[in-house]
Structure formats: C-alpha cells, structure tokens
C-alpha cells in the first residue's frame with residue numbers, strides 16, 4: 001500500500017468527534033515541523049524497506065538512510081482492502097470508517113443526511129488502536145439520533161469479534177450494560193468474512209448475516225507494510241519486542257515504540273507516551289552497553305466518551321485490568337474510573353490541548369508512566385452495573 005507522507009500531523013482521537021460536528025478537520029491537524037526540536041533533521045519520505053543486515057532504511061524515492069540504532073514508530077493503519085467487499089460499490093456511500101481523517105469527514109455528511117434505518121457499528125478484528133473508540137462512536141451516535149428526535153427510527157447494532165463489549169472482563173461488563181441501557185443490540189463473536197454490497201450486509205465465517213443501511217466499520221488494523229516486507233514483523237506487521245524494554249526480539253539495535261510493536265496492551269496514544277517515557281532512559285543505557293533497568297508495565301489511560309456530555313475513564317496495565325474507583329487520587333478523583341460523569345468528558349476534550357502543548361513538544365504531563373493502584377477498587381468491590389453520578 002502506497003502512503004502519502006503528509007507535512008501535517010493529526011490528533012487521531014479527535015477523529016471520533018468530527019462526524020458529530022464537534023470538531024472540524026482543521027481542529028485535528030497541525031504542521032509537524034513546529035514539533036521537531038532544533039538539532040534534529042526531519043526527513044519526509046515513504047519508507048519502502050529496512051535492510052536490517054546493512055543497518056539501512058530505504059525510502060520509496062531511492063534515498064537511503066544509514067543508522068546505528070533504529071526506532072520504529074510507524075504505528076498502525078486501517079486496511080479496508082483486507083476485507084472482501086469493503087471497498088466495493090458502497091464504500092463512502094453507505095459504508096464509512098472514522099479511523100481516517102477522510103473517513104471521519106465523509107461520515108459527517110452521511111450522518112447528517114441519515115433519515116432512519118439500520119445503523120451498524122462494526123469492528124473487523126482485534127487488535128485495533130483505541131479499542132474503546134467504536135464503543136464511544138456508538139454511544140455518541142445514540143445520543144446524536146436522540147438529539148435529532150429520530151432515535152425511534154434507528155435500529156442500532158454493535159458488531160464485534162469479541163465475546164463482549166470490550167477486551168477486559170470488568171470493563172466489558174460495565175460497557176456492555178451501558179449498551180443495553182441504551183437499547184443497542186450487540187452481536188458478539190462475529191468474524192466478518194466479507195461484505196455483500198448488493199445486499200448491504202456483513203457476512204461472517206459462520207454464515208451470520210447482518211444487514212445495514214449505514215455501516216460504520218473499523219477495518220482491520222495493520223502495522224506498516226514495509227515492516228512485513230523487511231522481515232521485521234508478525235502476521236499483522238507488528239514488530240515483536242520485549243514488552244518491558246521495547247527492544248526488538250530479533251535485533252539488538254532496533255526498538256519499536258507506540259502502536260508499531262506487538263506489546264500485549266491497548267494500542268493507544270497514552271501507551272505510546274508512557275512507553276516512550278520508560279524507553280528514553282533504557283535507550284541511553286543500552287547505547288552505553290549497560291543493562292536496561294526501566295521496565296514498561298503496559299500502562300494505558302483512556303477517557304471513554306459516553307454521550308450527553310459525559311464520559312468514563314479507564315486506567316490499566318499488563319497485569320491489572322480496568323477497575324472502578326477514582327483517578328488520580330483516592331475518593332476525590334476528580335476523574336471517575338468506569339464511572340460516567342461530566343468531569344471525564346471535560347478531561348477527554350482537554351486532551352486535545354494537552355496533545356498539542358505538552359505531549360508533542362515533549363513536556364511532562366501530570367500522569368506517571370507507571371500505573372498506580374491509588375484510588376482503584378479491587379475486583380471483589382466492583383459493582384455489576386455502571387454507576388452514574
């Protein structure tokens with residue numbers, strides 16, 4: 001797949017809000033040049049291949065970049081081309097995605113023009129970046145149709161390859177009951193084989209058929225194609241690394257940070273940030289020939305927008321699943337873990353500012369890289385249904 005290398009960088013979490021008119025495309029794009037510190041050479045170009053034996057990165061335009069150490073940070077990309085029928089006659093007519101800026105922008109018009117019928121929100125396969133984003137889209141769509149006084153004319157279904165709403169049991173139970181409260185059908189364990197664009201239906205390998213008038217899909221997510229071509233990736237082009245140091249298993253001078261690696265936690269901007277916090281110290285030790293002492297714990301921290309100006313927060317790592325409680329401080333919070341409130345919604349919106357002004361310029365943020373148990377309730381205390389404030 002050929003990739004256009006853009007001058008702009010995007011705030012991908014903002015794509016969620018574009019279809020609902022909360023953000024315009026210009027709100028989530030900025031020139032990447034301003035974030036590159038002095039003394040760092042910025043080379044814009046598509047990577048075609050890495051020659052790990054010769055320590056070279058080969059660009060598609062023929063340029064070659066030699067390296068002593070390579071840090072792969074090319075993320076993961078939605079690949080609608082991987083599901084038969086997805087890019088057929090209904091693509092961007094009644095089939096949309098919001099994981100790309102173009103897709104989110106096109107969906108704005110389709111949602112505004114939608115007059116009722118079957119809306120299906122669909123996840124092709126895991127892992128995807130920000131695994132809560134399709135749930136957030138579903139909650140926001142439900143609230144949006146209510147606000148347009150047409151909820152009774154919309155049948156809303158959430159189709160997932162998982163056995164429940166989310167990957168981890170306690171969060172899955174909370175988020176699943178929120179779907180049920182909003183009268184959103186869930187179709188679990190659905191492995192899509194193809195899309196029949198004449199019938200306008202998702203077809204699974206076990207021959208279930210889900211018709212739609214409007215399909216909002218999260219296509220298969222894959223690491224960059226050059227990772228596969230270079231023999232550096234697994235079957236989804238993610239780089240196998242040590243999950244605590246992010247050092248590639250097969251190469252002592254290659255690291256993979258952010259979504260590009262195969263670490264067993266959510267693919268998320270928060271994980272990319274916390275992981276890099278640990279990586280920087282380790283990298284300096286590694287270059288000096290010393291053992292790496294930092295151990296990344298898989299920390300993820302994600303606000304989950306739930307509609308009507310509310311949201312939840314989840315905070316977890318490799319060992320601890322998302323739990324109920326308050327964050328970052330016990331009792332006072334101010335944010336609620338797996339608990340809907342308006343503060344979480346404002347936290348989510350404030351993150352765009354933090355992204356441009358703290359995260360991208362590399363300034364510290366007030367959340368430590370390693371997960372803390374402060375404020376978290378142990379599983380036995382977790383209630384069955386989502387609490388509300």
Ligand SMILES: Cc1cc2nc3c(=O)[nH]c(=O)nc-3n(C[C@H](O)[C@H](O)[C@H](O)COP(=O)(O)OP(=O)(O)OC[C@H]3O[C@@H](n4cnc5c(N)ncnc54)[C@H](O)[C@@H]3O)c2cc1C
Nearest residue numbers: 012013015046047074075130133224258259267268269270
């Ligand atoms: C809709 C949506 C909502 C999200 N919401 C949240 C959220 O609420 N919280 C959260 O923490 N995370 C969220 N995320 C996930 C978050 O955006 C990503 O996890 C994060 O951007 C990963 O950072 P990264 O640097 O690893 O990869 P990216 O930010 O994807 O950057 C990868 C870069 O590599 C470049 N690249 C790829 N291939 C090549 C190539 N061959 N040659 C040259 N360049 C290449 C790309 O152009 C890109 O600039 C969301 C994502 C989406 C899509």
